[in-house]
Amino acid sequence: MKILSFESSCDETSCAVIEDGRHILSDVISTQVPIHKKFGGVVPEIASRHHIEDVLPVAIEALEQAGCSWEDMDAIAVTQGPGLVGALLVGVAAAKAAAWALDKPLVAVNHMEGHIFANLLQYPDLEPPFLSLVVSGGHTMIVVVKDYNTFQLLGQTRDDAAGEAFDKIARVMGYPYPGGPHIDRLAQEGNPDAISFPMGLGREHTFDFSFSGLKSAVINYLNTAKMKKEEINPKDVAASFQKAVVDVLVEKAMKAAEATGYKTIALAGGVAANSGLRKALKEECDKRGIRMCRPDPVLCTDNGAMIGCRAYYMAKAGDFAPMNLNADPRLPFLADQLKL
Numbered sequence: 571m572k573i574l575s576f577e578s579s580c581d582e583t584s585c586a587v588i589e590d591g592r593h594i595l596s597d598v599i600s601t602q603v604p605i606h607k608k609f610g611g612v613v614p615e616i617a618s619r620h621h622i623e624d625v626l627p628v629a630i631e632a633l634e635q636a637g638c639s640w641e642d643m644d645a646i647a648v649t650q651g652p653g654l655v656g657a658l659l660v661g662v663a664a665a666k667a668a669a670w671a672l673d674k675p676l677v678a679v680n681h682m683e684g685h686i687f688a689n690l691l692q693y694p695d696l697e698p699p700f701l702s703l704v705v706s707g708g709h710t711m712i713v714v715v716k717d718y719n720t721f722q723l724l725g726q727t728r729d730d731a732a733g734e735a736f737d738k739i740a741r742v743m744g745y746p747y748p749g750g751p752h753i754d755r756l757a758q759e760g761n762p763d764a765i766s767f768p769m770g771l772g773r774e775h776t777f778d779f780s781f782s783g784l785k786s787a788v789i790n791y792l793n794t795a796k797m798k799k800e801e802i803n804p805k806d807v808a809a810s811f812q813k814a815v816v817d818v819l820v821e822k823a824m825k826a827a828e829a830t831g832y833k834t835i836a837l838a839g840g841v842a843a844n845s846g847l848r849k850a851l852k853e854e855c856d857k858r859g860i861r862m863c864r865p866d867p868v869l870c871t872d873n874g875a876m877i878g879c880r881a882y883y884m885a886k887a888g889d890f891a892p893m894n895l896n897a898d899p900r901l902p903f904l905a906d907q908l909k910l
Contacts, residue, residue, distance in 0.1 A: 571589070571590055571591070571644045571645065571746065571885065571886075572588070572589050572595070572638060572642055572643050572644050572700075572880045573587070573588050573589075573590060573643065573644065573645045573646070573647050573677070573777075573809045573881050573882055573885070574586075574587055574629065574632065574633065574640075574643045574645075574646050574647070574668065574865050574878075575587075575646075575647035575648065575679075575874045575875070575905060575906045576625065576627060576647065576648040576654075576661040576662075576664055576875060576876035576877070577631060577649045577661065577681075577684070577872055577874045577876075577877045578621045578649065578654075578657050578660050578661030578667045578779045579649045579652070579653025579654065579658055579661070579665075579681050579872060580600065580602065580612060580617065580653055580654055580657060580707070580872055581602040581606055581657075582599050582601050582602065582613045582872040582873070583600040583602075583621050583624040583625055583628050583660075583661075583872060584597065584598060584599040584600070584628065584872060584874035584875075584877060585625075585628045585631075585632040585634055585874045586598065586625060586630040586873065586875040586877070586878050586881060587599055587633060587636035587638055587643075587878070588664075588781060588786025588864070588867050588875060588878030588879055588881075589592055589876075590882065591678060591690070591879055591882030591886075592690060592694055592721040592879065594630045594691060594875050595635070595636035595660060596631075596633070596635035596636040596882055597632070597868075597871075597873055597874055597875040597886070598628050598631045598632045598635065598874070599628075599871065599873055599874075600624045600627075600628050600866075601871075602616075602617060602620050602749070603748060604798070604806030605840040606747060607634070607747050609688055609747070609794060609860070610741055610746070610747050610767065611708060611741075611747050612654070612656045612659065612747075614656055614747055615652060615656065615657070617657050618654070618656030618657050618659070618660060620723070620876075621656075621657050621660035621661065625660055625661065625664045625822065626664065626675075627666065629668070632874065633738065638667070639904060641672065642848075643668075643672060643674055644674065644675075644678055645666045645669075645674055645676070645698070645880070645881065645882075646665050646669040646675070646676050646677070646887070647665065647674045647676075647677040647678075647781045647877055647878055647881030647885075648661050648664075648665030648666075648676070648677070648678060648679065648682065648877070648895075649661055649680075649681045649684065650678040650681075650807075650891070650895065650898055650901055651660065651681060651898035651899050651900065652678070652680075652681055652682070652708070652898070652899055652900055652901045653711075653897075653899055655897055655899040655900065658897035658898075658899060659897045661891045661897075662896065662897045664894060666893060666895060667735050669805040669893070670752075670893060672898075674889060675885065676890060676891045676892075676893065676895060677881040677884050677885055677889070677890060677891060678891035678895055679761050679880045679881050679884070680880075680903060680904070681872075681877075681899055681901070681907060682704060682706070682709055682711070682765075682839075682903050683699045683721070683877040683880050683903070684715065684831050684877045684879070684880045685703060685704055685706060685836045685838040685839045685842075685870075686702045686726055686880075687879040687883075688838060688865040688870070688873070688875070688876040689863045689864075689865055689870040689877050689882040690864065690879050691816045691865070691875055691876065692864075692865045692869060693794055694762040694862050696834070696836070696863055697874075698715045698716060698717045699713070699714065699715060699717065699832060700714075700715050700832055700834035700835065700836055700863075701713070701714060701823070701826055701827055701830065701832045701834065701835045701836070702714075702715055702835070702836040703819065703835060703836070703837050703838070703839075703851070704838045704839045705712075705731075705732050705819060705838070705839045705841035705842055705844075706731065706733055706836070706838075706839030706841060707731065707734060707737070707838065707839075707840050707841075708734060708826060709726070709727065709730050709731050709733075710726060710731040710732045710781070710819070710854055711724075711725065711727070711779075712724040712725050712726075712728035712777050712823060712904065713828045713903075714832070715748060715832060715850065718881060718883040718887075719773075719884065719887050719889070720884075721903070721904075723777060723903060724777040724826050724830075725757030725778040725779065725822065726778060726779065726848050726903075727778070727779040727780065727781065728771075728778050728779065728780045728781045729780050729781065729782040730780075730781040730785055731779075731781065732781055732815050732819065732841050733839070733840055734771055734781070734785075735749060735781040735782075735784060735785045735802075735815065736749055736750040736812075736815070736841065736844075737749040737750060737786055737812050737899075737904050738789075739753065739785060739788050739789070739808075739811055740752050740753050742788075742789055742792055743792065743804060743807065743808070750840070750841060750843075750844065751813065751843075752808075752889075753808045753812055754812065754844050754845055755812075756804055756807075756808035757805070757808040757809040757811075757812040757846055758809075758845065758846075759805045759809075760803065760804075760805030760806040760807070760808055760809030760810070760818045761806045761809055761810070762810055762812070762813035763810070763813070764803065764806035764807075764809065764810050764844060765791065765806060765807065765810035765811075766768065766810070767784055767787050767791075767811055767813075767814040767830075768783055768784055768787050768811055768814065769784070769814055769817055769818045769821075770782070770783050770784050770818060771818070772817070772818045773874035776899060777822055777825070778813065778824065779818065779819075779827055782813065784811070784814050784815065784860060784886060786855045788807065788811050791807070792807070792816060797848070800859055805846050810876060812844075812846050813846070815847075816844075816850045816851075817845050817850075819846075819847060819851070819904060820850050820851050820854050822857065823835055823851065823854075824854055827858065827860055832860075833859065833860050833861060834861040834862075834863065835849060835851070835855060835860055835861070835862050835863070836862065836863040836864075837862065837863065837864040837865075838865070838870075839870065840870055840871060840872070841870075841871040842865065842870045843867040843871075848864055851864075852864075853873065855859075873876070
């Protein structure tokens, strides 16, 4: 089964051709980061306009790299949400047009489920059940992947997600969008124990997250130092902030593994590319005999390949979308809430 998948939830226009769920025949990504950098973040209207310009050329390039024609596709997949509504609408419109013109079935994918399934592309032997720690720009959650189409949500962020906190702190410190990579690089040269920042919900018996208090604490630290005209060490600030984020993420993931008994944790989402998180989670997993899976950085970004992988298992289950499909910027993660 060959699937052409469209991803346009934020500031990357991506199309991929996936064969039998696990084989990437092509994965083309057109990023808008240089465009939005001067604004300090993604401007939705500008993002939507660039998706319109890019979506067809990217789809054609994906087919050419895969050595396939439009008619070779068995299904068309697209990110329905969550994301920026204008950006999502471009991908949905393109996918619906392709499915209608080719008379092929349409599959609507939840973006967050796609991030989890990026691990299936990285690890051909990975199969459910397993735990997933999802850490993306706007979402932080711990999910039990019961089987390919059944998920249970253990906990999620109550306010700011980890990725949002990274970008906001980087902006306050004067670094351009996207801020996460800048914090990660600085943190590698700083002292993580230099400043004691709070761990949001770190000591509560819950799998939920909260990063707004941490964000405020770092901003207050920086503003206080500025008012007192005290010199700060950006590397130490970045390292201490990153440690506060990583510690709570790893702590909750380990508690979830202990509570559920699962011996595999799959890291997913854009922040999964953070070197500090990858290293800390790997060390704790190794101590406990837990297998840790983590996609290559290119599969941590928004990409069409992960959408195609998720769509394959939906298509196998007969979960197709109608041709009146609409984008849903607040598409919920349809999982049962697991009480432990």
